[in-house]
Amino acid sequence: MLSTSAFNALLKTLEEPPAHVIFILATTELHKIPPTVLSRCQRHEFRRIPVPVIVDKLKALTKKEKIKIDEDALQLVARQATGAMRDAISLVDQLSSISKHITLKDAQEVLGTATNQAVVELVDAMLAKESGKGLQLIHQALDSGTDPRQFARQIVEYLRELLVLRLKAGSDLNLLAEQRELMEKQAQGFESQHLVDTIAAFSNAATDLKANWHPGLGLELAYSSAIIERPVVQVAAPAAVKPAAALPSTAPEGKAPARSAKPQPAAKEEDLPEEPAGPISLDLVKARWDQIKRAVRAQNLMTNTLLNSSKLIEADEVQIVLNFSSDLLRDKMMDEKNIKILRSVLQKVLGKALEVNCTAGRSSLAEAGESIAPPGGLVDQASKVLNAKVRKLEKKNEE
Numbered sequence: 001m002l003s004t005s006a007f008n009a010l011l012k013t014l015e016e017p018p019a020h021v022i023f024i025l026a027t028t029e030l031h032k033i034p035p036t037v038l039s040r041c042q043r044h045e046f047r048r049i050p051v052p053v054i055v056d057k058l059k060a061l062t063k064k065e066k067i068k069i070d071e072d073a074l075q076l077v078a079r080q081a082t083g084a085m086r087d088a089i090s091l092v093d094q095l096s097s098i099s100k101h102i103t104l105k106d107a108q109e110v111l112g113t114a115t116n117q118a119v120v121e122l123v124d125a126m127l128a129k130e131s132g133k134g135l136q137l138i139h140q141a142l143d144s145g146t147d148p149r150q151f152a153r154q155i156v157e158y159l160r161e162l163l164v165l166r167l168k169a170g171s172d173l174n175l176l177a178e179q180r181e182l183m184e185k186q187a188q189g190f191e192s193q194h195l196v197d198t199i200a201a202f203s204n205a206a207t208d209l210k211a212n213w214h215p216g217l218g219l220e221l222a223y224s225s226a227i228i229e230r231p232v233v234q235v236a237a238p239a240a241v242k243p244a245a246a247l248p249s250t251a252p253e254g255k256a257p258a259r260s261a262k263p264q265p266a267a268k269e270e271d272l273p274e275e276p277a278g279p280i281s282l283d284l285v286k287a288r289w290d291q292i293k294r295a296v297r298a299q300n301l302m303t304n305t306l307l308n309s310s311k312l313i314e315a316d317e318v319q320i321v322l323n324f325s326s327d328l329l330r331d332k333m334m335d336e337k338n339i340k341i342l343r344s345v346l347q348k349v350l351g352k353a354l355e356v357n358c359t360a361g362r363s364s365l366a367e368a369g370e371s372i373a374p375p376g377g378l379v380d381q382a383s384k385v386l387n388a389k390v391r392k393l394e395k396k397n398e399e
Helices: 004-015 051-064 071-080 085-096 104-111 116-127 131-143 148-166 177-188 192-207 209-213 217-227 282-287 289-299 301-308 327-333 336-350 377-386
Strands: 311-315 319-324 355-360
Touching (some): 051 071, 071 085, 116 131, 116 148, 116 177, 131 148, 131 217, 148 177, 148 192, 148 217, 192 217, 192 301, 217 301, 282 311, 301 327, 301 336, 327 355
Parallel strands (some): 319 355
Antiparallel strands (some): 311 319
């Protein structure tokens, strides 16, 4: 991408180009090109090539090159190319170097993809909330050489088709009759919002670069969040207000009695203030920890999953400290979204805004050999607690 000064220099040439010169500018960041340059160019956008078009082109090329490859293997290659014809041709060239007759099994082994049956069984285990079976399927797929991110993409693609069927828009999906019947049955087993959250969780697993040290962690977290029992929110009907008893009229004869004030509706349970929690201590927070986790789960399943992986080791009037078994889990919990959710729940349950700090691999702050100070510094916090003023001492220059 050119700089602004370089574009300004190019603009002079574009305004009065030589008759024998044609400029072709190619970019994936169109928004960075100045409008003065765009207004002097013809704009052609290149989009992804559909899978059927890629398959037809590959059939013609493999026939010309005398490469034997099965139809389902071509379908797999076309999907893995994600709309890029050059990538599809490169994959076929790679497969042709290992076998004279390329089958679907050969393509799956080379491309690191799992069988479709493994994805179907994983979704069935998800619907049945069988945690052991689902994790076992993930481990079997990874042990057989399946790439974890590729497996996550396959799950996302399958769940996306279930969502399309769930929303009654699956007429465009290229599915066999038996496959469509099975997928429609699975789609009805999900709630729409649950399906959307599950797709988002596995999509994060497919793109999470921090999970390289443990290949299956992203998949395990996504599956765990998918099978966690979702809380049922019950909305209570407003309490019926009994009409006030009729009072004897005191108005003079011939005058209508004054209108009575409208009855005020009863306050809803969620509008009532929280019971004061008292001084914040580790014992108090532990006593209300289950209530805190339930409230977090009602807002975000992934945050609740991370909270279940932590251990509460410190709590006082200023902060709480959570300990995790790994740096990765700690970093995920320290994400701004997760911290914001947990702080709001602490404010609601304990009645006081607390800072949230996280450690990794430690059972207490004493083991850490360090102090975790909340924003503002220890001096500021000490001055607030002790109600003291801090004086700055200046050293006089000695002559």
